[in-house]
Structure formats: structure tokens, C-alpha cells
Amino acid sequence: MSVNSKLYEGKAKILYTTDDPEVLLADFKDDATAFNAQKRGSIQHKGKINCSISSQLFKQLEAIGIKTHFIDSPTPNQMRVKAVKILPLEVVIRNIAAGSLSQQTGLPVGTILKQPMVEFYYKNDQLGDPLLTRDRLYLLELATAEQVDAITHLALQINEFLKNFWQRCGITLVDFKLEFGLDSHQQLLLADEISPDTCRLWDTAEQDLNRRVMDKDRFRRDLGNVEDAYQEVLQRVLKAVESN
Ligand code: C5P
Numbered sequence: 001m002s003v004n005s006k007l008y009e010g011k012a013k014i015l016y017t018t019d020d021p022e023v024l025l026a027d028f029k030d031d032a033t034a035f036n037a038q039k040r041g042s043i044q045h046k047g048k049i050n051c052s053i054s055s056q057l058f059k060q061l062e063a064i065g066i067k068t069h070f071i072d073s074p075t076p077n078q079m080r081v082k083a084v085k086i087l088p089l090e091v092v093i094r095n096i097a098a099g100s101l102s103q104q105t106g107l108p109v110g111t112i113l114k115q116p117m118v119e120f121y122y123k124n125d126q127l128g129d130p131l132l133t134r135d136r137l138y139l140l141e142l143a144t145a146e147q148v149d150a151i152t153h154l155a156l157q158i159n160e161f162l163k164n165f166w167q168r169c170g171i172t173l174v175d176f177k178l179e180f181g182l183d184s185h186q187q188l189l190l191a192d193e194i195s196p197d198t199c200r201l202w203d204t205a206e207q208d209l210n211r212r213v214m215d216k217d218r219f220r221r222d223l224g225n226v227e228d229a230y231q232e233v234l235q236r237v238l239k240a241v242e243s244n
Helices: 046-063 099-105 134-139 145-168 226-242
Strands: 003-009 013-018 023-028 031-034 039-042 070-075 078-082 089-096 112-122 171-182 188-191 199-203
Touching (some): 046 078, 112 145
Antiparallel strands (some): 013 023, 089 171, 171 199
């Protein structure tokens, strides 16, 4: 496979075209950003850690029938993916209150939600990725009602699988963000990544509110030991996959 030109550079990944128009190469970067890129930094080895974790999770999801953009991972920080048109939506699934949900509603961090919730945010850096209502989503024609229903169903299915998977790693899945895209046949595929950059992951055995954090909140909140936490997540994922 020959790599052609840079198609797109995002905050965490660079996408390259390949000789096959249906296939792109995603290069995972060590760059880290938070608060809509107002905070910038780098997490050593993050590219290969996140690429490896995402690859394992996409493989597991494919095995239970969830269609993803994942093809394979030719090198530790690169993923070959099916070319999709990304829907401009950030789909957030929450099991436990934290982050913007706690900030905006006053629900204490750590409150266990009676049932998982699925939220849609407008993927738009200029506007700061605002929370959408269904009406706003339709007003902006970001997706059809059928797509929103299909995404909601998939998001909840993925959440059930991931909650279980992370539990086997001794990790509590607090919340996470998914992105979806449409392939050339208008088929909906799970895209982007699933990693400590996009999930809130708490060490289940750890009671200390800061020490339990194993995700990008360590970077956002300057908690230190960011790379160690990411490495630990990867080791636990590999162990869980092996023991499957
Ligand atoms: O900030 P907030 O609490 O809304 O984030 C919910 C979840 O979505 C967190 O796991 C966060 O890491 C993820 N997220 C993300 N990319 C964004 C916004 C949120 O991965 N642009």
C-alpha cells in the first residue's frame, strides 16, 4: 500500500489517502489538546497507545457485529480505515455524571445515572462543540431522523459492550465520545477512535478521586503521570483481550 497525500490533519490524527480510494491511513499523533485546543501539550507515546487500544476495541466490536471503519493496524501508531464522510456530530454516552454534565446540571461527579444517556454535540470547533437538541440537529440537517435513531441504538449497544469490557480490565467506564461516518454505500460506520483521549476511565479499585483517573482528565486537570495512566490502560486492554 503506498501512502499518497495528506488529506486532513486533526488535533490527534493525520489522515492520508492511499492508492485505494476506499482506504485511508490514520496516523495517531502524540499531540494532546483540551478545552477546544486552548490547552496544548504532548503525551509521550500517546499515538501508538491510543492506536493500539482503539484497534483492539474496534476488533472486539466488529466481532459482535458492530460495523466500524477499522481495517488493520500496519504499524503501532497507524490504522488503515475505510474512507467515510464523518457526520459532524460528537455522540457522548454517559453512565456516571462527570465533566460537562456535572458542570452544567450541578449533578455531583460520580452520581450513577439510572440509565445511560446519549447526547449529541455539534462537531464545530468555531462554535465550541455545543450541545444539540434533536430539533437543532434537524434544523442544521446534520443527520436524518433514521440516522439519529440508528446512532442512538448503536451507541447504547456499544456502551453495553464497552462497560463490560472495561469492567474486565478493572476499569469503570464513566462516559465516552463516538463519531460515525457514512461509507460510499451510505452505510453507517463507527469511526474515529476509542481511547483514553475519548473516554473517562476510572480505576475501579482506587478510591482516591485523583488517583483513580486513567484518561485525558489527567492532562486536562494537570494531575501528572499521564503517560503512565495511558500505558496502564493499554496493558489492561491487552491482558483482557488475551484472556478472552
Ligand atoms: O466534556 P464532557 O463531559 O462533555 O465529555 C464527555 C466525554 O466525551 C468525555 O469522555 C470526553 O473525553 C469525551 N469528549 C471527547 N471529545 C470532545 C468532547 C468530549 O472525546 N470534543
